[in-house]
Amino acid sequence: MLKIHAAEKFQGEISVPGDKSISHRAIMLGALAKGKTTITNFLLGEDCLATVDCFKKLGTQIEVGDRITVKGLGLSGFKAPQDTLYVGNSGTTIRILSGILAGQPFTTEITGDASIQKRPMKRIIDPLAQMGAIISGKKEGEQIYPPLRISGGKLRPITYKTPVASAQVKSAVLLAGLFAEGTTGVLEPEYSRDHTERMLKYFGARVRIEEKNIYVNGGPKLTAKEVDIPGDISSAAYFLVAAAIIPGAEIVIRDIGLNPTRTGILEVLRRMGAKVEVFDEEIISGEPRGTIRVQGPGSRVQKIKIGGELIPRLIDEIPIITVLATQAEGQTVISDAKELRVKESDRIAAMCSELNKMGAKITPTEDGMIINGPTPLKGSTAQSYGDHRIAMSLAIAGLIADGETIIQDTECINTSFPGFSKLLEGLAR
Numbered sequence: 464m465l466k467i468h469a470a471e472k473f474q475g476e477i478s479v480p481g482d483k484s485i486s487h488r489a490i491m492l493g494a495l496a497k498g499k500t501t502i503t504n505f506l507l508g509e510d511c512l513a514t515v516d517c518f519k520k521l522g523t524q525i526e527v528g529d530r531i532t533v534k535g536l537g538l539s540g541f542k543a544p545q546d547t548l549y550v551g552n553s554g555t556t557i558r559i560l561s562g563i564l565a566g567q568p569f570t571t572e573i574t575g576d577a578s579i580q581k582r583p584m585k586r587i588i589d590p591l592a593q594m595g596a597i598i599s600g601k602k603e604g605e606q607i608y609p610p611l612r613i614s615g616g617k618l619r620p621i622t623y624k625t626p627v628a629s630a631q632v633k634s635a636v637l638l639a640g641l642f643a644e645g646t647t648g649v650l651e652p653e654y655s656r657d658h659t660e661r662m663l664k665y666f667g668a669r670v671r672i673e674e675k676n677i678y679v680n681g682g683p684k685l686t687a688k689e690v691d692i693p694g695d696i697s698s699a700a701y702f703l704v705a706a707a708i709i710p711g712a713e714i715v716i717r718d719i720g721l722n723p724t725r726t727g728i729l730e731v732l733r734r735m736g737a738k739v740e741v742f743d744e745e746i747i748s749g750e751p752r753g754t755i756r757v758q759g760p761g762s763r764v765q766k767i768k769i770g771g772e773l774i775p776r777l778i779d780e781i782p783i784i785t786v787l788a789t790q791a792e793g794q795t796v797i798s799d800a801k802e803l804r805v806k807e808s809d810r811i812a813a814m815c816s817e818l819n820k821m822g823a824k825i826t827p828t829e830d831g832m833i834i835n836g837p838t839p840l841k842g843s844t845a846q847s848y849g850d851h852r853i854a855m856s857l858a859i860a861g862l863i864a865d866g867e868t869i870i871q872d873t874e875c876i877n878t879s880f881p882g883f884s885k886l887l888e889g890l891a892r
């Protein structure tokens with residue numbers, strides 16, 4: 464449980480934990496490469512530790528400390544696990560790892576918590592089955608849910624047109640492509656986060672990118688690397704939004720990932736009128752990073768329309784953008800975001816229900832929300848739905864609400880942002 468009170472001041476210079484998406488991929492590629500990969504600023508959150516645990520069960524030696532070392536045995540070094548692999552709450556782990564398991568000459572069972580068992584898996588099963596893997600799961604109507612049973616082996620290369628812009632689907636197919644003879648391609652309807660492509664290149668794979676089409680060659684020799692992970696812009700987003708809506712606030716966040724497939728939140732903040740500066744930009748381990756400073760506009764933020772190609776570039780930030788929009792002058796419309804309905808929770812339903820309890824005026828639509836602002840918020844008892852992004856977004860809403868906000872069931876925050884409430888305490892007075 465978290466108790467939040469209105470903040471009169473919100474100020475500070477901080478860094479946030481390592482990027483979750485990049486942390487997962489660093490373990491996966493470290494395990495697929497030959498030699499000792501060293502990872503610094505790895506996210507020690509439950510989701511990424513679940514990935515570590517799965518690879519240990521597949522026979523990879525991984526040491527977790529201030530830095531992580533992964534002793535990779537190459538593409539054919541895994542052994543059949545003794546037990547079912549357990550991914551906890553991590554959709555990224557189950558979907559991307561399935562791509563690797565599809566290429567293994569053994570059968571693996573993989574599952575996760577109650578939320579994972581409600582997340583759709585047909586999106587990865589379809590292309591992996593086309594490549595030759597045999598995958599079964601819990602069938603309900605047209606959809607298939609975990610637990611999954613994956614029998615893999617040598618795969619056929621395919622060129623797969625994904626129906627959704629999803630980095631998890633793209634990554635599952637590209638990593639399966641490492642086990643196919645020839646070139647495997649993924650054609651995306653919009654750009655999704657490209658950490659897998661970047662890291663594959665960084666580890667020495669042959670990757671060709673033609674706009675939204677990505678191709679990888681099978682059977683590469685991946686070489687162990689040093690990977691330093693930038694701060695997670697999705698974690699930074701909570702504090703960036705707080706700085707934009709609390710009068711007089713300012714935040715500086717160092718060493719944040721600035722991959723253009725993830726920076727939609729900065730565009731939204733700018734278009735709504737917040738002052739956003741980016742400096743000290745550099746590229747480390749194949750990923751751009753820098754320092755971000757955000758201040759509010761000095762008056763109210765403004766309404767905005769968010770949809771189309773922008774959506775995959777801020778998909779995980781939509782819950783916190785909803786909080787931002789409750790403070791905007793006019794009607795903010797979010798569309799093309801029906802993917803939000805199949806995340807750790809139905810994020811459209813969750814944000815509408817909990818923010819409306821606090822006094823917001825939000826109407827859910829099939830693929831987004833219409834938010835009428837500005838509305839003052841009042842403290843209430845809010846539910847996280849076991850979803851880390853809902854819990855943290857409501858905590859920021861609590862900073863601008865009158866009275867006390869109690870957020871229940873906040874252990875889920877540890878999946879992506881251990882130390883969130885401590886950092887928040889240090890910034891908000």
Ligand code: SPQ
Nearest residue numbers: 484552553554555629630631632778779806807
């Ligand atoms: O791992 P999980 O649970 O799927 O994580 C989420 C999140 O909010 O942390 C989604 F619920 O982020 C996904 C993101 O939405 C992480 C991700 C990745 O690392 O590849 C890609 C996105 O999902 P998708 O379905 O669009 O591929």
